[in-house]
Amino acid sequence: MVHVRQDGPVAPVWDCHAHIYGPWERFPVPADAAYLPEAAPMSRLLALHERLGVTHGVIVQAACYRHDHAALLDAIAATGGAYRGVALVDDTMDDGTLRELHEGGVRGIRFNFMGHLPGERDTDKLLRTAERVAALGWHVLLHGRLAELLPVLDTWAGVDIPMVIDHMARPSLQAPWTDDERGALIAHLGNPYRWIKLSGVDRFAGGDAHAWPDARPLARRLLDAAPDRSIWGSDWPHPNIEGAAPDDSALLAFVRALCGDAALADAVLAGNPRRLYG
Secondary structure, three states: OOOOOOOOOOOOOEEEEEOOEOOOOOOOOOOOOOOOOOOEOHHHHHHHHHHHOOOEEEEEOOHHHOOOOHHHHHHHHOOOOOEEEEEOOOOOOOHHHHHHHHHOOEEEEEEEOOOOOOOOOOHHHHHHHHHHHHOOOOEEEEEOOHHHHHHHHHHOOOOOOOEEEHHHHOOOOOOOOOHHHHHHHHHHOOOOOEEEEOOOHHHHOOOOHHHHHHHHHHHHHHHHHOHHHEEOOOOEOOOOOOOOOOOHHHHHHHHHHHHOOHHHHHHHHHHHHHHHHO
């Protein structure tokens, strides 16, 4: 069993978004998977987290594994409860399977609206699934570009289920949002059940680390809109990314600098995720 090493008191830091792939001899992906990643097993993620000082993590089920959560559950179990999971669930999954996922450390589900990823798009079906998992105390992760997410957020404006907007709704330096789009997202973040994940700055810049500062004004506005409902994730190992993978220590440094003071950084990196994931 792999354990997260903690020598003496350590300030908690949560990485709320990482994926794992493999090892292939134990957890292969189907040949017709949505994408075929390179191996990135839990042992490598734990080594990275130890180097970064990350004490807790959230494993987000990779689309290439579909509804086979064996790798995710094995990874969570190896940490003795320090990590949580976000599953891929649809309306065909029975209550017994949901309970097994919960007992294995899953605390949320992800709805994909990105065109290259599989998943249900019917908001009525998705809402029924969201209501089922909400009874377990789970939240919903919404992954898509802002133009895809705003109609969903509008439709579900009165739904009192925690929903996390993944990767800041995938902003792009090449295709900036309009003032109306940005304002609509900030308005939705005024809802006490809506959260924002301050991740994906590297994708915003199209892989150009020199352009990360250009993302700071927008990221700060989103943070200011929901400082008690903002979390951070690395997105390791950065699947389907343009160019080279970013330096994860630089991503963590970016969000610390974005927060600006220790109290807000502690909320984003520890207090807020602890409330969301327990």
